[in-house]
Amino acid sequence: MDDPGSSSPQPPPAPSGSEIECLTLQLSALTDVLESVDDNPRLIDASLDDVHTIAALLAKTVKRLVSDSDFFRNNPNRDIYDMFEHARSDENDTYEIYADDLERYQQRQHRDLTVADSDSDKFAVVQRRRTYIAILFELHSQIAYFVDSLKE
Numbered sequence: 001m002d003d004p005g006s007s008s009p010q011p012p013p014a015p016s017g018s019e020i021e022c023l024t025l026q027l028s029a030l031t032d033v034l035e036s037v038d039d040n041p042r043l044i045d046a047s048l049d050d051v052h053t054i055a056a057l058l059a060k061t062v063k064r065l066v067s068d069s070d071f072f073r074n075n076p077n078r079d080i081y082d083m084f085e086h087a088r089s090d091e092n093d094t095y096e097i098y099a100d101d102l103e104r105y106q107q108r109q110h111r112d113l114t115v116a117d118s119d120s121d122k123f124a125v126v127q128r129r130r131t132y133i134a135i136l137f138e139l140h141s142q143i144a145y146f147v148d149s150l151k152e
Contacts, residue, residue: 023061029054052095059088080149087139094135098128
């Protein structure tokens with residue numbers, strides 16, 4: 001029987017090809033969304049919760065892959081993960097603000113608002129939408145970069 005103190009701990013395994021393939025497939029769902037909203041940004045309003053769910057699932061998969069692997073042994077990978085984490089946090093925060101503004105706008109549409117109030121509400125939603133879509137593009141970019149780093 002081996003002495004437990006004499007064996008060195010084994011590093012976690014690198015993510016398998018199937019795990020990377022799964023992440024790539026999930027990323028393609030976000031790619032499809034971004035291609036659609038790039039042509040018609042208003043489309044995201046109707047599927048905002050679904051888009052956020054895709055982003056959250058991607059983030060969860062990345063975090064699982066990082067925690068289950070030897071990813072941080074290579075120091076530059078820490079920077080890759082930190083950039084991803086920043087993009088993930090931005091997506092989550094911006095989603096909450098955009099979702100609140102969109103809901104408020106939809107509720108207020110049925111009220112008798114002045115043109116100025118209606119335009120103000122509309123402008124806020126458009127600005128939040130633009131910001132959210134830009135952040136989704138950044139998140140997509142960071143996850144694609146992460147996938148590429150796993151393949152190396």
